[in-house]
Amino acid sequence: MMPTNLTLLERKISNNLNCLYFVDHPVYRIQKNHQLVLAPEYASAGRVTAISCDDQQRYHIDFEATKELVLTEKKVVKVTNNMLEQSTSQFLATLGYQFVPNEPVGSAEAAASIPQMLPGASPLSEAPTSYIVIDCEFGTLFRKSGSSKAISWRVQDTAGTHASIFQLSAIGFSQHHQTAPFFNRYFDNPNFLPDKKLAGLAETGLTMAAYEAQGAPLTVLKAFIQQVIQPQLPLVFWDQTQDIKHIRLLLSEYYAQLTTSEQELVQQPVVIFDAQAYTNMLINRGNHKSGNHDLPLNGLAALFSITNPHQHNAIWDVQTTELMLVKLAELSHQPVQITATPKPLSTIVPLQASHPESTTEPASQDDTNEHRASYAQVHQLRARGKTYREIAAVTGFSISGINYILKKARPIRTSSESV
Numbered sequence: 423m424m425p426t427n428l429t430l431l432e433r434k435i436s437n438n439l440n441c442l443y444f445v446d447h448p449v450y451r452i453q454k455n456h457q458l459v460l461a462p463e464y465a466s467a468g469r470v471t472a473i474s475c476d477d478q479q480r481y482h483i484d485f486e487a488t489k490e491l492v493l494t495e496k497k498v499v500k501v502t503n504n505m506l507e508q509s510t511s512q513f514l515a516t517l518g519y520q521f522v523p524n525e526p527v528g529s530a531e532a533a534a535s536i537p538q539m540l541p542g543a544s545p546l547s548e549a550p551t552s553y554i555v556i557d558c559e560f561g562t563l564f565r566k567s568g569s570s571k572a573i574s575w576r577v578q579d580t581a582g583t584h585a586s587i588f589q590l591s592a593i594g595f596s597q598h599h600q601t602a603p604f605f606n607r608y609f610d611n612p613n614f615l616p617d618k619k620l621a622g623l624a625e626t627g628l629t630m631a632a633y634e635a636q637g638a639p640l641t642v643l644k645a646f647i648q649q650v651i652q653p654q655l656p657l658v659f660w661d662q663t664q665d666i667k668h669i670r671l672l673l674s675e676y677y678a679q680l681t682t683s684e685q686e687l688v689q690q691p692v693v694i695f696d697a698q699a700y701t702n703m704l705i706n707r708g709n710h711k712s713g714n715h716d717l718p719l720n721g722l723a724a725l726f727s728i729t730n731p732h733q734h735n736a737i738w739d740v741q742t743t744e745l746m747l748v749k750l751a752e753l754s755h756q757p758v759q760i761t762a763t764p765k766p767l768s769t770i771v772p773l774q775a776s777h778p779e780s781t782t783e784p785a786s787q788d789d790t791n792e793h794r795a796s797y798a799q800v801h802q803l804r805a806r807g808k809t810y811r812e813i814a815a816v817t818g819f820s821i822s823g824i825n826y827i828l829k830k831a832r833p834i835r836t837s838s839e840s841v
Contacts, residue, residue, distance in 0.1 A: 428473040430517070431481060432500040433493060440499060442519065443470045443483050446538055447510075457522045458514070465583075468670060469538050473501075486538065487667030536677050539670040540651070543691035547703075549751060550656040550695055552596040554603065555743050557736040558665040561588035563613040575615065586611055587668050588618055589625075590642065591736035592650045598748055603649040606737045610637030625735075640676050647684050656693040660719045660743045666694065697743060697750065704753055719743060800827045 432452065433441045441461055442450040449464035468486025475481050481498055483491040504513050514520060562585050564575040577584050589608050594601040608622040610633060623633050635641070646669075650657075659665050673680075673688050680688070701722065702715050720733045723742050726749045732738040796817060803813045810821045819827070 427503075428475065428481075428501055429504040430500070430502050430513075431473050431483065431493075431498060434497050434499045443473060444514075445470050445473055452519070453522075456518050457520055459522055468667060471538065471541060475501075486670055487663070489663070536674050537689050539673040539677070539688050540666065540692045541689070543693045546656060546693060546695040547700075548754075549697075549700065549747055550658070550693070552594075552601075553656040553658045553695065554592050554594045554650055554653070555658045555740045555747075556590075556592045556650070556665060557660065557739040557743065558587050558591075558668060559589040559734060559736045560585045560664070560668065561609075561611065561614040561618045563611070564615055565613065583668070583671065585668070586613070587672060588614065588622070589736040590646060590669075591740050592646075593737070593740050593744070594653075594655070595744055598744065603653075605646065605649050607642045607645065608633070608637050609639055609642055610634045611639070639672060640679055643672060643676055644680070644684065647680070647687055651687050651690075651692070654690065654692075656695055658695045658697060658743065658747070660696075660739070660746070661698040661716075662694055662696045697747060700750060704750065707758065719746065722746065797827050797831060800824055804828055 429445050431443045433443065435441060439454075440452045441464075442452050442458060444450065446469055448469055449461040449467060450458040451461045452458060464485075467488040470483060471486055472484040473481065474484075479495045481493045481495075481501065483493070485491075500517070502517065506513075508516065511520075562577060563583075564577060587609055588611070590605070591607075592603060592605040594603050608626060610619065610622065619633070622637065623630065626633055626636070628636065657666075677685060677688070698717060698719075701717055705715055719739060719742055720730050723730060723746055726746070728742060728745050728749070730738055730742045796819070799817055800813055800819065803816060808816075810824050813819070813824050814821050817824070
């Protein structure tokens with residue numbers, strides 16, 4: 423039987439070079455000489471965090487920053503474990519792979535030398551009691567060129583992404599009561615457009631020098647590690663996908679400049695609770711289906727009469743996420759209500775004008791009472807001067823049926839009347 427947890431998988435890609443997925447490494451393209459180069463289409467996915475095989479022989483590949491990839495058996499060329507716990511080079515050489523020699527810094531070998539940042543532990547299926555809510559806002563990266571008379575800004579792609587964190591915020595909670603930390607920092611990135619710095623200055627009220635000092639990326643990351651990561655509490659995101667991806671990218675970029683204790687902290691597994699994914703689970707629990715609805719935080723909050731006056735400001739979105747956790751907890755304890763079979767309030771039996779007295783079986787007492795009420799209503803409406811068409815619209819009888827009731831139907835006696 424195939425092991426559940428695997429180390430390496432080669433994927434067959436028709437009319438193109440195969441891909442190699444290797445746990446704790448980025449994704450590689452396999453050249454025709456079996457040399458490995460980074461796969462550019464996976465640049466934003468981050469490292470492979472796990473490879474597993476389910477009971478249906480489907481292979482699941484998890485990444486740092488994107489959703490899992492599921493492959494059927496026919497798309498897999500090779501899959502194996504590092505049973506002998508060999509070094510990376512030895513293990514790959516045994517299987518016939520090797521890195522491209524003399525590849526420049528920042529390539530496959532260099533990327534593999536940096537450990538995985540904030541590896542994910544087992545995900546939570548229920549909201550934790552003590553946790554830290556995190557949210558990020560982003561800025562697009564640009565490259566400035568030209569002279570003072572004609573400045574040109576072009577979108578810049580760095581490490582496979584064209585954006586980076588502008589605002590990083592976090593608030594601690596226990597049993598929905600606020601605790602430490604209260605973290606709200608802005609990154610001063612020279613590759614942001616000037617309006618980002620102006621927005622940061624307006625939010626913080628700092629002088630230019632003070633803003634640039636507090637916004638130095640290494641300074642922000644060190645404070646984030648100490649205040650948010652060090653307590654080792656579960657981290658709550660509304661949607662973790664982009665936030666944790668960019669936090670990991672920044673930690674990887676500045677990893678070499680961290681102290682030994684800081685490096686150890688960012689390598690510790692973190693427990694993550696994704697509130698948006700939990701909302702999907704609550705939606706799907708009644709219909710026994712699965713699916714991602716990707717509901718926006720502030721849009722869904724509005725359905726619960728929660729209004730955020732500063733949407734897309736990270737610290738305010740953190741507070742909104744916390745309020746949503748309270749509402750989701752209430753929903754999780756409500757039983758699923760099954761829709762009842764739709765039924766009309768009353769059933770109207772149309773009359774046959776051509777055979778007014780013919781019936782296939784005796785009318786029940788309920789039918790008699792219903793006809794009595796309906797016939798009486800027809801007579802009352804006619805007495806008020808209503809036309810046949812108006813009476814038909816109210817009662818549901820046909821015009822010929824109304825004519826029968828008014829002119830030919832026998833009076834229905836009540837039980838109290840003598841026969």
